[in-house]
Amino acid sequence: MTVSREKEALARVLVHEGGYVNHPKDPGGPTNKGVTQRVYDGYRKSKGLSPRSVKDITPQEVEAIYDRQYWDAVKGDQLPAGVDYVLFDGAVNSGPGQSIKWLQRALGPLYKGGIDGVMGIGTIAAVNAVNNHDALIDRICDQRLNFLRHLKTWPTFGKGWSSRVAEVRSIGQAWATGETPQVASFVDGGQAKAFIEDAKTAPATAPADAATGAGVGGGTIAGTLQGLQDQLSPLSYASEWVGRIVVVLAVVSALLVVGGLGWRWYANRKAARLAEALSTAPA
Missing domain, CATH: 1.20.58 (Methane Monooxygenase Hydroxylase; Chain G, domain 1)
Incomplete structure (x- = not known):
């Protein structure tokens, strides 16, 4: 994985995330460029800096947060072209653990470990054993969409999420097959955070x-x-x-x-x- 692809991936994720939002139904709360106030507070604290509104986040802080908390979390530098971007975008939207779980499920019998959301040696080895990354990206995106449809926030943000995942699928597969990926586009609603805490509840017995x-x-x-x-x-x-x-x-x-x-x-x-x-x- 080259540094340039991380930057290209980040550029597309940032388009999907847009600017500052604070939708009352978005579980992320105040968010700017995909960084929630909670994440920003944690980053500032780790640097010994006083808290401030995420509205004032700098481009340098955005890059540092994305690199450490999302790209490195999914071990983007160890993933094949296209798969790295798809996991990266999913991590920003739903958390690294959830995005890695989609990958682990998409790997099928090649992955022998538990669905734990940890990008360990077994997960990396299974990815390296895949000979069709285009199809793997399809399965990852299918897992992601199935997850999103089972969130209580789907009626509000489902259209935006669907458009985002469709574009992520297209861009990822272009990279996987050696083609030039399209430029990303922003769709309102697609930037809303999609967390497992907002999942629907199972019917009571x-x-x-x-x-x-x-x-x-x-x-x-x-x-x-x-x-x-x-x-x-x-x-x-x-x-x-x-x-x-x-x-x-x-x-x-x-x-x-x-x-x-x-x-x-x-x-x-x-x-x-x-x-x-x-x-x-x-x-």
Whole structure:
């Protein structure tokens, strides 16, 4: 990896990030050139400098933060052309750990380790074993989009994120195939931070348990009433009345049990898909 490609990658990421924003629904809060106020405060503190608004961040500070906290975090200098940029852009938008997880999942069986978001020796070795970086970039971007769709902020920023990822995919694949990548363009909304803390929640299974329990309980009551009906059989009117209750209870109980089991299946399926999208499930 050459220093010039890091600078080219940074130039494109900065176009995607735009200038100062403070959207009320953006979990990043006040952000300038992709650097949040929190990250900027941490950087200034590490340099023994007093805090100040991220609005006043200098170009030199921007380059230093991107180099240390994003490019170096994904070990961009050790990654193939195109893959480095795709991981870099994802790290800026969702954090290095999340971006590395997308890579680890995209590597498939070539990667033998856990989905831990750490760019270790095993991850680097798996990347070096890939003979089609163009296709790898496709899979990384697919993982990223799946993650974004499972965030609560998707309805607000989904259009911008989709445009950004599409352009990142195109630029990365151009680099991977030796072509000249396009110039990046800014799309409003694409700069919003996409953190796992804003993920959707899985459906609760409590309603399923309640429905199933009620159904089983109703079935027990129906059985008891059935026994009572047998005892009242000489009294035709009372027996007929109890019989109708038994039928209603049996039907309702069956519906509750089926509904409860159905909801549990749905909730478990949604939870599994959410875990996979957020890279919290085993590969």
